Amino acid sequence: MGSSGAGGSGAPDRPGVAEGPVSILSCAACGTKNRIRPSTRGVPVCASCKAPLPWLVHATDGTFDVEAAAPVAVVVDLWAPWCAPCRFVAPILEELAREYAGRLKVIKVNVDENPALAQRFQAFSIPTLVVLRDGRVVDRIVGALPKPQLAVRLTPHLLRH
Numbered sequence: 001m002g003s004s005g006a007g008g009s010g011a012p013d014r015p016g017v018a019e020g021p022v023s024i025l026s027c028a029a030c031g032t033k034n035r036i037r038p039s040t041r042g043v044p045v046c047a048s049c050k051a052p053l054p055w056l057v058h059a060t061d062g063t064f065d066v067e068a069a070a071p072v073a074v075v076v077d078l079w080a081p082w083c084a085p086c087r088f089v090a091p092i093l094e095e096l097a098r099e100y101a102g103r104l105k106v107i108k109v110n111v112d113e114n115p116a117l118a119q120r121f122q123a124f125s126i127p128t129l130v131v132l133r134d135g136r137v138v139d140r141i142v143g144a145l146p147k148p149q150l151a152v153r154l155t156p157h158l159l160r161h
């Protein structure tokens, strides 16, 4: 029954802030939960302490393109709930999103629910990680890698423009 009077359909008040789905991102520094929409320019920072936020979101066939239009390296995690190696990789990606906050965005895509993306990224075997920079595929990693090897593969793509 919340009479929060949410009349604001909310025109973006900053350039570069795209219309898109809200993701809840928890600040690794202070724990504040932030409501963040996709951005094509800045990286999300915590409303409380201004630390860069671990940028990990879930996307669908419908929301992927606006999420992928990020100004940092994007790792698309093509996964499914029944895939054991995917469950191995998931916490590693969460750690990397924290450690590389401000330089990396992780987009999780459930291939069972999003067949168009599974096909587009040819995720015949999962987990498949696709690394994007400016919307272009710059690396593909098929199968689960331990965290140090994954970090080595990602590091070259994390530089700022």
Ligand SMILES: [Zn+2]
Residues within 6 Å of the ligand: 027, 028, 029, 030, 031, 032, 046, 047, 048, 049, 050, 051
């Ligand atoms: Zn914070």
